Amino acid sequence: MEDVMATQKVDVLIIGAGAAGMMCAIEAGKRGRKTWVIDHAKKLAEKIRISGGGRCNFTNMDITAKNYLSENPHFCKSALKRYTNWDFISLISEYGITYHERDHGQLFCDDSAQQIIDMLEKECKKANVDIRLNTKVEGVSKRDGGFLIMSNEHEIECEHLVIATGGLSIPKIGASNFGLKQAEVMGLNVIHPRPALVPFTFDQDTRDKLAGFQGIALEAVIKLGKTEFREALLFTHKGISGPAVLQISSFWTPGQEVQINLAPDTDVFELLKKAKQDQPKQEAQTVIATILPKRLAQRLSEQADCKGKLADQPDKKLHALAASINDWHLLPSGTEGYRTAEVMRGGVDTNELSSKTFEAKKVPGLFFVGEVIDVTGHLGGFNFQWAWASGYCAGQYV
Incomplete structure (x- = not known):
């Protein structure tokens, strides 16, 4: 029987059995490198399993560096060119995994995210x-010529160590700050982490104003400075969510207001002015209900004090109502945090790593891949593509 604390010698040890870790392991193993992947979790790749409502939004039809946030926006370019979305699509096609495209080029498994996990596990074998x-x-x-890793099961010596432990999002499935702490211990700079792709929350006053909006969903444009997204927005008990909100949250810092246009295809003031001329006996909320959900139209009209016939409403009130729809300014008090964030913004400073090999410049033999690095994708399969690409590229060099 093997001594549980016997020292195991491997060429490559990867900490983290998620998307990036397994991808790196597959490529290292193909090169004949003796490769181990270790993870504290009981199940393999939980983040893949729960992603995309259990269908895994595994990549996107249109991947560019513009879909990523980083202190160095150029860092991701090399890896994304060397392992593309089409490379991953080709791999799943070999396994007969069928998929479909949704809005904005997002690709999902027809059946289950478990198919992706099973595929990666088979490729590892x-x-x-x-x-x-x-x-x-x-x-x-x-250590000279490598690293020594102590675990609850083994003492492991390796030539190359890859940290693929992901970020801080969704702690209930085991997310931790392990990778960030190791980077700092090894003397690498870490860009301050924060939740990204996460719903906004509001203070009690704002929540009171939004009372009754919960559960309403609609397509909207949300802006922060020059950045804007047009996607679905959802009102929640705590604030606002939906794809549009998750997207903009990655760009948000506390204290910033967001601008929301609830009717991006309509000049609401012009609509109200025309209705006032053509149907003066109509009420504002009836007109607004032609472009917004009825409950929302009613509440916004009440808040703008536009009650009664349009003929009796001064243009000033109609302007205020229109502005609350086309140019609504809201100040989030915060976000729902890592509990519901899809990813982490920030991470290991890309200036510390080679964009070709993902090796730490100051620590030969140490590599970082995936979400633990300061590269954060937009919503829509971009973070998985980063995991595949960074894992693949590091796997050529470990």
């Missing part, structure tokens, strides 16, 4: 990669 779950890292130290 084909490449002789050893995956060990329920394995907690208790210490990492630099």
